[in-house]
Amino acid sequence: MAEIRKRYDAEFRAGAVRIVRETGKPIAQVARDLGVNEGTLATWVSREKEASRAGLDPDERAELARLRKENHELRMERDVLKRSVVLWVKEATK
Secondary structure (H helix, E strand, C coil), X not given: CCCCCCCCCHHHHHHHHHHXXXXXCCHHHHHHHHCCCHHHHHHHHHHHHHHHHHCCCHXXXXXXXXXXXXXXXXXXXXXXXXXXXXXXXXXXXX
């Protein structure tokens, strides 16, 4: 049976990380209180720590994520076009 994944919006994630950071409570306890998987919350906290070390504000992080996604999609499109050209050349030379 397929696993159903919950989706949490950015505001909820930021709030959960803020609770961990400001209260000093263990991640496990905050995760139980919020009904979130402990590993998921730990990932959010570690990403926040890493991002704060990099000196990016939330808008810059969001733009970086958007640009990375766009870059990935453009690379996939480029690869598809390369393969199409190779197939076209093979057909044309027969």
